[in-house]
Amino acid sequence: MYLRDRIKQLAKQYAAEYVDVRRHLHQHPELSFKEFNTSIFIRKELFKIGVSDIITVAETGLLATITGSEKGKTVLLRADMDALPIQEENVLEYTSNTDGVMHACGHDVHMSSLLLTAKILFLLKSEFSGTVKLLFQPGEEVMPGGATLVMKEKVYQDIGTVPHLGQHVMPKLPAGKVGFRAGQFMASMDEVYLTVIGKGGHAAVPEECIDPILIASHIIVASQQLVSRMASPKTPSVLSFGRIIGDGANNIIPDKVSIEGTFRTFDEEWRSEAIAKLTKLAKAIAEGMGGECLVDIPKGYPHLNNEIELSNSMKNSAANFLGTENVVDLDLWMAAEDFAYYTLNNPACFYLLGVGNTEKRISSGLHTATFNIDETALETGGGLMSWLALEVLGQ
Template sequence: MSNLLEEARRYFPQLIAWRRHLHQYPEPSFEERATQAFLFSTLSSLPELRLKTAAQTGLIADLITNPKGPWIALRADMDALPIEEKSQHSYRSQNPGYMHACGHDAHMAILLGAIHLLWEQRTHWQGGIRFIFQPGEEKAPGGASLLIQEGILEEVPIQAIWALHVTPQLPVGTIGLRAGPFMAASDEIYIKLTGKGGHAAYPHLVGDPIAVGAYLITELQMVVSRATDPRSPTVLTFGCFHAGTAPNIIPTHADIAGTLRTFDEESRQYLKRLIHTVACHTAANWGLTAEVKWFSGYPVLINDRFLTTLTHQWASALIGSEKIQEVPLWLSSEDFAFYSQKVPACFIRLGTAGDSPQTHFPVHTPEFDISEEALVIGTALLTHLSLQALRFLGNPRSTFERPSSERE
């Protein structure tokens, strides 16, 4: 047991207060103004921090002990979800219709805690740490992509980035790691099938978008089972099918919408082209036209293998190797993926399931809550990883960059 856990525990009442304040005032994606103001005023008490706003509602805090030293980054997301909270807690949401149901309140409190601990330890490390409070994780195009466009990974030479995410599937006290592809790329597809429309008794004269749509949905599952490398998991789900007004009318249109989840960029692009082609050909075969639109979501999140190995080693020294699980592929997506395309990145699953039944509800549900003990673990972990990483990079021959053959 490192005493960093004890150091973080000193902050436990403060971590709870920060988290509960943020939990009470959730704001939707890209509207995190009160959240930004709260973070700004909280961090203004640390004079060495350089603060600046980014992507309108985001906040960047730089702590530099040696301008010539190495740089790393830590990220917390800020936005809440349009969900009405079901809870009797004193700290339940005070903003009707919105809730921190993905735990981003906890991520911000943990990052505030890590900033304070690293500030206290500032004579013990050399370099710079960029703390990124990022808006709009839950909404395309994702705050990460906006911050990267603003140059936040290049203004200072960031060599690695970490983030953690609350995870009710893991017990509090544990963390989950996975090297390589971790969370899915996600894209939305919208297909409009169009025919002439007409009397239900004369289908041979008009083309039927409902029958063809039903056939197309089934046929597109062949794309998943027959045109995809079975070693790279793929999901194609259609969640919408809208057509028709009456039992005896063949409608002119059918609108179908779905989501594609993939785990590598090559198959993602190949499947998008193939699905487009199959939809157009199938429609044409049956006398219809198909209009296909893709709405691109987040890319696949790749945990750099070398950085994840080091993260595992360093985290073991803090919490014990028995508290670290290898977790399976995650089919949801995360805009932290954009950072992972630019610099070595590691996304960590932080266990938050405790004694209370509410801490076992999944994220994005109105009952969701966390065991606040996880705030201590998260704060100690981000602090410890930062100290270890900067010590590692302090050796001029050490780098996280690997030859491309060793990276994902």
């Protein structure tokens, strides 16, 4: 009871300081695997706290260590660092000053929240046993995912199999609330790249051309049957195309069309089967219409599986810290996360941190140009992760 109250008091005491940290990070975003200044800033913030055991991982990432008063268990806490190639539309005193780059997925919140956690745990290190690893991970937003690079580092491998905790902002949840789901939580993610090759020419003489735009249209429509007619209704699946480039003109049929999309599911066997079916379908349609389709579907992140016993325990601990009314049960989420790689070999719990506030008109979705947060969520995020870490360590 004493530690819980101390954590709450410290989270409240230092929250404003880490709101400023979050604003600095938001104003200075960097793209995946280019988080050089972000890394320097975080290292300085850790030094200010008193954390000096810091090792560079995956070039721009950091792995820091806080050791308690005695030997004991180990827990790893992870925050991602990279921003997105989005032009921010918010008008704020801390709006991104980097053209075309924005923390539209809340990684600035994840970092500042973990720094607040570091502050709290460092101040309490004489009052707990065990070791806390703080992982600031680069490149979550793009394949192959920074997690895969971190996991190749000897310093990470030397940690062994330990509980991993991570959080992600969620604007649909009000600030002050968090959400948990044991077992399957987030989907696998494969990127889909199709290049339809035809024969361009004048739009007035289509009979002399092989129209790749028409072929691409047939492929896009027909491929939806992968989900509607080939997938089991019991297996959540999403196939979406978000980019089509057919660089002709109103009177020019182009030579080729590029299509980009994503396929997501929760079943590895169906995942492989669906990719094979999509490849066969796209090639057959293009060939049948006189063209060709080149298919590139690099394998992406696995689905994220929260270890059931740990996740249920963390949910109960969160209820003890925040009150049961502030802890909600989550449904499956078709988004993807490279934190999933950590869950393959470690007991892990990835949960959602509410950052929305409809009264303040803070409700824009993730990956949008108007995404923002209710900054009171930082006190919740930093305090709760501190408490969960100590619960894992058995305090």
